[in-house]
Amino acid sequence: MHSFTEENYLKAIYKLTEQVGSEVSTNAIAEKMSTKAASVTDMLKKLSDKKLINYQKYQGVTLTSKGEKVALSVIRKHRLWEMFLLEKLDFKWDEVHDVAEQLEHINSDKLIEQIDKFLNYPKFDPHGDPIPDANGKIQAQKSKSIAHYIKNDVLVMTGVVDHTTAFLQYLDKTGIALGDEIKIKEVVFFDRSLQITINKKTTVFISNDVAKNILAIKK
Amino acid sequence: MHSFTEENYLKAIYKLTEQVGSEVSTNAIAEKMSTKAASVTDMLKKLSDKKLINYQKYQGVTLTSKGEKVALSVIRKHRLWEMFLLEKLDFKWDEVHDVAEQLEHINSDKLIEQIDKFLNYPKFDPHGDPIPDANGKIQAQKSKSIAHYIKNDVLVMTGVVDHTTAFLQYLDKTGIALGDEIKIKEVVFFDRSLQITINKKTTVFISNDVAKNILAIKK
DNA sequence: AAATAAATTTAGGCTAGTCTAAAAATAATT
């Protein structure tokens, strides 16, 4: 089918497109893939030949529907495997990503459908990201970062923007987890830092930088 | 760590050594890996440089203890994944191998230890092959093919020699499964074909070719 | 012991994916 490398490029392009909303640049892909722009150009040619991306020299790229289908399948596998590791094998939410990066490339329709069934068809992964269904359909996400809300808003924590181990462990230590109720007690005018109450119990301070990386919806 | 390809070569060398009991030849490896002798020679040089095999031109190869450790780790992962697919995801014993060929290369100590625990530390895989423990230790196997037994022997089916889908499906159709009691009712002198009774119920005929591929021990 | 056959290695070449350095195109400034 497609090589691991091709799959990773397609996934990177998909995610960058999600972020910027339009064509993604060679440099952005290079950054995301931790590689050099020259290597990206080589790969773009190949993916273009295979009709997986729309590519014209110097003009950036978008995924074709064929390429998007591949990307969504890889993302589906990644998120289902993360859920499996968390739910069935006692991994923590900061441990699942690296292993899922490997498992997402395993090629077996039956395997992934059975994992989905085994987990009882979860809609979101351990970080609150939606899991595409077998047709690539994704549940729409209306969460916003808690930096967008105001004093006295009562929210439900639904996800994170930053997926690094460091950030996830910081949230663990601070006692913020997916599904928690978060009430905005105070917004400090000076630096936009927040005082929030978690599950009506503990109250903590978080910086605006942290707030921007926590997603929530109004309760 | 080691590439998928290196791991597959080491596994092949391990299994061939098991079969022949001494140095394995370039051609034997080429056959097993479905590749050409010249490619094998290239790889043998690389594995030798990495101290994973003992290799001298024209003299065949054996694994070093370092190489054997890698091979056993891959085999452990392969067999645990097969067991996982069978036990948790409703795969049949003739469906597990191909997916396990991919999963055996996933690199995560925690993952494989958790899978082992999740399965309650199985000692044998779906085909009756022993699963090495985390230190590479393997349960000794004293089974012999049922072609070695004689009239009126009462046996327990413990494994297969041939692991192909075709053979496994033939056993399914014939009603022979791991753990079944097999009684040798008759050995046909002319062609060494057998009449056997399965679980004291059904009686079937099998050729000597088939018999050689079914492993069993005396009850 | 020579001759022949079989197994193995070497030589040279190919693709996928990567890199650095240089050239070309596009974007931003003056």
Add this chain to the structure above:
DNA sequence: AATTATTTTTAGACTAGCCTAAATTTATTT
């Protein structure tokens, strides 16, 4: 509009793993 800076592509080279064809070594026959 011209210059400068940035981005992107090309050119050429490298490694891993594979191939075919030819050379070499080892094994088997005569």
